[in-house]
Amino acid sequence: MPTTAPNTVPASAPTSTFAEFAERADYSLLDSLQADPQASGDGHDHRPRQVFSGHYVPVTPTPLPVPELVAHSRALFHDLGLSEALAHDDQFLRLFSGDIGVTTEPMRPFGWATGYALSIYGTEYIQQCPFGTGNGYGDGRAISVFEGVFNGRRWEMQLKGGGPTPYCRGADGRAVLRSSVREFLAQEFMHALGVPTSRSLTLVVSRAETVRRPWYAPNSRSFDPDILVDNPAAITTRVAPSFLRVGQLELFARRVRSQAHPAALHELGMIVRHLIERNYRPQIDPDLEFSDQVVELARLFRGRLTALVAHWIRVGYCQGNFNSDNCAAGGYTLDYGPFGFCELFDPRFQPWTGGGEHFCFFNQPVAAEANYQMFWAALRPLLEDNTEALARLDQLRDGFAEAMNQAMEAMWASKLGLTSYDAALVNELLELMLLSKVDYTIFFRRLSAIPEDLSTLKESFYLPSSEDLEARWTQWLQRWRDGLSEGGDRKATAEAMQRVNPAITWREWLIAPAYQQAEQGDYRAIQELQAVFSHPYAEPSAQLAATYDRLKPREFFNAGGVSHYSCSS
Numbered sequence: 350m351p352t353t354a355p356n357t358v359p360a361s362a363p364t365s366t367f368a369e370f371a372e373r374a375d376y377s378l379l380d381s382l383q384a385d386p387q388a389s390g391d392g393h394d395h396r397p398r399q400v401f402s403g404h405y406v407p408v409t410p411t412p413l414p415v416p417e418l419v420a421h422s423r424a425l426f427h428d429l430g431l432s433e434a435l436a437h438d439d440q441f442l443r444l445f446s447g448d449i450g451v452t453t454e455p456m457r458p459f460g461w462a463t464g465y466a467l468s469i470y471g472t473e474y475i476q477q478c479p480f481g482t483g484n485g486y487g488d489g490r491a492i493s494v495f496e497g498v499f500n501g502r503r504w505e506m507q508l509k510g511g512g513p514t515p516y517c518r519g520a521d522g523r524a525v526l527r528s529s530v531r532e533f534l535a536q537e538f539m540h541a542l543g544v545p546t547s548r549s550l551t552l553v554v555s556r557a558e559t560v561r562r563p564w565y566a567p568n569s570r571s572f573d574p575d576i577l578v579d580n581p582a583a584i585t586t587r588v589a590p591s592f593l594r595v596g597q598l599e600l601f602a603r604r605v606r607s608q609a610h611p612a613a614l615h616e617l618g619m620i621v622r623h624l625i626e627r628n629y630r631p632q633i634d635p636d637l638e639f640s641d642q643v644v645e646l647a648r649l650f651r652g653r654l655t656a657l658v659a660h661w662i663r664v665g666y667c668q669g670n671f672n673s674d675n676c677a678a679g680g681y682t683l684d685y686g687p688f689g690f691c692e693l694f695d696p697r698f699q700p701w702t703g704g705g706e707h708f709c710f711f712n713q714p715v716a717a718e719a720n721y722q723m724f725w726a727a728l729r730p731l732l733e734d735n736t737e738a739l740a741r742l743d744q745l746r747d748g749f750a751e752a753m754n755q756a757m758e759a760m761w762a763s764k765l766g767l768t769s770y771d772a773a774l775v776n777e778l779l780e781l782m783l784l785s786k787v788d789y790t791i792f793f794r795r796l797s798a799i800p801e802d803l804s805t806l807k808e809s810f811y812l813p814s815s816e817d818l819e820a821r822w823t824q825w826l827q828r829w830r831d832g833l834s835e836g837g838d839r840k841a842t843a844e845a846m847q848r849v850n851p852a853i854t855w856r857e858w859l860i861a862p863a864y865q866q867a868e869q870g871d872y873r874a875i876q877e878l879q880a881v882f883s884h885p886y887a888e889p890s891a892q893l894a895a896t897y898d899r900l901k902p903r904e905f906f907n908a909g910g911v912s913h914y915s916c917s918s
């Protein structure tokens with residue numbers, strides 16, 4: 350399993366000025382799609398309304414007043430070949446705070462938002478928009494402002510919190526600093542963990558605009574938010590090859606099914622071609638028949654989705670709200686709102702209060718299958734006249750659980766340094782982990798040193814263990830170590846385990862002070878987290894370990910806003 354995603358080759362000359370950045374703009378893929386025929390040409394229509402057809406709505410963002418740069422991702426700047434100076438360029442800052450008036454040719458002075466459908470755990474919802482039709486649901490506060498090519502790769506840049514769009518459903522289109530700090534840090538942390546993800550470009554805050562959201566009082570033990578708080582408005586810009594979601598394909602397939610308009614099937618075909626173009630070239634040969642390309646797409650997405658979820662479980666990540674509209678069709682992590690990382694091991698870990706057990710930590714493979722089912726169903730209308738291709742597509746759906754299983758088994762084997770999966774060993778381990786209430790990250794990292802006895806492993810236990818339990822642990826450890834020696838070289842095994850079992854993880858009680866200090870204008874904690882999160886597999890210095898390699902302190906259990914949180918983002 351790779352520990353870092355492949356980086357792009359750095360360009361010989363970095364993009365240093367805003368004019369050079371603008372030169373990278375290339376809207377040729379966006380232009381292959383259909384714009385909403387009812388949209389006003391200038392993109393200034395922000396009222397909630399139904400969008401009946403087309404793939405996107407041109408819309409201008411609403412600028413944040415008096416924007417201030419909180420942070421930018423050095424890693425992504427490097428990958429895109431952007432110079433550090435650009436992060437401090439006034440026009441660049443203004444663009445990524447929603448002021449699209451600063452654009453120069455060939456950039457466009459408007460952005461775009463897209464509609465999508467929603468299904469929750471495989472059940473379709475159409476009532477969730479003000480019109481009760483699903484035609485008003487989509488990017489309510491996410492607005493893409495740039496499509497361009499950097500170092501030979503095409504990226505889309507999207508503001509989150511960029512103001513209302515026709516899909517805003519009457520809400521303000523804004524995001525608070527708290528949730529923006531979380532999304533900004535988490536995306537780059539996941540990338541450094543080697544988990545496919547959207548990336549973070551910049552994080553901008555306004556000192557002149559606040560938004561009010563339900564949240565938790567200090568030291569609250571409440572499950573639901575108990576106060577209303579004003580938080581500075583912020584915008585994170587996220588970057589990905591596309592922001593296409595499973596829900597998007599679903600929207601167009603629904604319209605085919607309900608014969609919503611004569612071009613519905615054509616529009617579905619267009620969005621699927623677009624997905625292939627953006628996320629699956631060059632893996633899908635453009636010379637194949639379209640029906641074969643569709644089957645290939647389904648095969649590749651199945652591989653990416655199963656691998657993604659196995660990664661999530663490897664690193665302790667829980668999406669929390671794995672609806673089809675939070676499931677990127679390119680097979681990477683998207684929407685860092687309801688997420689959390691498991692500290693005290695619990696297969697039912699679910700930090701988001703709205704999420705429910707179906708989206709909990711260990712249920713993510715099943716939740717993924719429900720999303721895959723929606724993806725599969727959305728592709729079917731394209732193959733209606735090709736029974737042979739349809740059969741291959743159906744087989745892929747039928748084989749999802751088995752493919753997911755294989756990905757999980759390979760993941761557990763790698764986490765334990767084994768050459769092949771051993772079900773009895775893993776199941777016994779999970780039971781012991783539950784009984785001792787281990788810290789998920791600390792446990793696997795200590796295990797990666799291949800200890801001879803329990804002493805270091807016990808540093809990860811939240812509960813003192815009985816003699817009986819210790820005897821079981823010792824037996825398990827012995828069996829596991831015996832299994833390893835078949836493979837040989839202990840040092841190489843330990844090193845391989847350290848490349849899949851991170852030394853540090855996301856601990857919400859260490860993140861909360863960073864966004865709280867940022868509200869006061871102090872960004873040092875964010876900078877420290879950026880640095881720590883950029884090398885999660887490296888052994889931290891003793892000084893950093895004292896902060897980051899620690900069990901969750903007792904006072905943060907059941908703490909509102911830290912142990913669990915609502916969607917007040």
Ligand SMILES: Nc1ncnc2c1ncn2[C@@H]1O[C@H](COP(=O)(O)OP(=O)(O)OP(=O)(O)O)[C@@H](O)[C@H]1O
Nearest residue numbers: 487488489490491517520521522523675684685686
């Ligand atoms: N303040 C807001 N104003 C307008 N629309 C919003 C707002 N908050 C959420 N939405 C929209 O509600 C839907 C569900 O919200 P959810 O929290 O899943 O998404 P999100 O975190 O805003 O977005 P994304 O999935 O784009 O990361 C999304 O379509 C989102 O655009």
Ligand SMILES: [Mg+2]
Nearest residue numbers: 674675684686
């Ligand atoms: Mg979402």
